[in-house]
Amino acid sequence: MDFLGVDCVRRKLVGAFVLWLAAATGAFASPDKEELFRQLQVRAEAGVAIAQYNLGMFYNNGIGTSENPEAAFQWFEKAARAGDWLGSYKVGCYYAGQFGDVVKPDAEKALSYKLEAAQAGYVLAQHDVAISYARRGAYEEAFKWWQAAAGQGDLTALVMLSQAYGQGRGVEKSPAKAYEHLLIVIRLVPESQSGELEPLLGDLRKQLDTKAITDAEQAAKAWSPLPTELTMRAREGIREAISVAQSQLIHP
Numbered sequence: 564m565d566f567l568g569v570d571c572v573r574r575k576l577v578g579a580f581v582l583w584l585a586a587a588t589g590a591f592a593s594p595d596k597e598e599l600f601r602q603l604q605v606r607a608e609a610g611v612a613i614a615q616y617n618l619g620m621f622y623n624n625g626i627g628t629s630e631n632p633e634a635a636f637q638w639f640e641k642a643a644r645a646g647d648w649l650g651s652y653k654v655g656c657y658y659a660g661q662f663g664d665v666v667k668p669d670a671e672k673a674l675s676y677k678l679e680a681a682q683a684g685y686v687l688a689q690h691d692v693a694i695s696y697a698r699r700g701a702y703e704e705a706f707k708w709w710q711a712a713a714g715q716g717d718l719t720a721l722v723m724l725s726q727a728y729g730q731g732r733g734v735e736k737s738p739a740k741a742y743e744h745l746l747i748v749i750r751l752v753p754e755s756q757s758g759e760l761e762p763l764l765g766d767l768r769k770q771l772d773t774k775a776i777t778d779a780e781q782a783a784k785a786w787s788p789l790p791t792e793l794t795m796r797a798r799e800g801i802r803e804a805i806s807v808a809q810s811q812l813i814h815p
Contacts, residue, residue: 600627602808607638612645617804619653623662626801632657632665643676649797652680652688659691670695681708684791686715693720702733713744716788721748729767738770739779746783 600621606614619638622631636657642650655676660668674695680688693708706727712720721744727733729741745764749757768776796803 596627598627599804599808603804606807606810607641610645611807612642612647612650613803614807615639615642615645616647616650616653617807619650620804623653632662636662636665643679648680648683648685648688648793651676651683652685655680655688655691680793681711684793685797686712686717686790686794687797689715690717690720693723697723697733702727704733706733714788715790715794716751718748718751721751738767739775742767742771742776743779743783746780747786750783 600618603614603618603621607618615638619635619642621627622635622638624630636654639650639653639657643654655673656662657666658669658673658676660673674692677688677691677695681692689708689712693705693712696702696708697705706724709720709723709727713724725741725744725748727741728737728744730736742764745760745767749760749764752760771779790798799806
């Protein structure tokens with residue numbers, strides 16, 4: 564498996580976008596979506612950044628209105644300009660070509676916008692920025708952002724950290740650290756997939772003495788994800804939209 568290949572382990576942690584869809588399809592009771600859309604629109608047009616981002620998500624996903632990527636992008640841009648980091652991330656996604664031909668793909672703009680969100684602590688942005696740097700051969704920068712995303716529990720980032728430590732790419736080679744992070748990955752993936760990682764785990768174990776194995780296993784056992792406030796906000800999904808729409812926020 565090469566440095567950017569994650570064929571054996573796909574991302575299993577639920578991202579903000581998935582949570583949005585789950586919430587929008589009835590994961591919990593919610594008010595009339597069309598009325599919620601109208602309430603968000605009033606606040607967004609008044610310049611409230613958090614409402615602008617959420618209105619963009621409604622247009623993006625067709626909640627309470629028809630899907631309209633063009634309108635979604637416009638509201639994400641407004642939210643980003645007003646300092647909403649989730650809005651910045653979505654603008655970056657559009658420039659990365661993730662939502663059709665609404666805007667001409669621009670890798671530099673995509674990285675710039677996503678980097679803003681990554682620096683603010685958003686896990687999906689950190690993951691994407693790491694991938695962008697790795698593709699450019701900037702492995703030390705990639706490692707930095709994989710490490711940040713992994714600390715929040717991003718599965719792909721944990722896999723990449725294990726590979727980076729195992730290969731000494733972007734960081735000093737450390738079979739012990741590679742082993743530790745692979746153990747964490749095995750904790751997170753479904754049991755049906757963990758078996759695919761056992762040969763890799765065995766290869767790393769052969770490179771370690773008993774103490775190194777014990778230390779790595781204890782570190783992996785003690786590990787727990789620490790999502791940032793921005794990541795937790797993104798995971799609120801439509802619940803945030805409901806809160807914003809029902810609030811008295813009508814001014815930026």
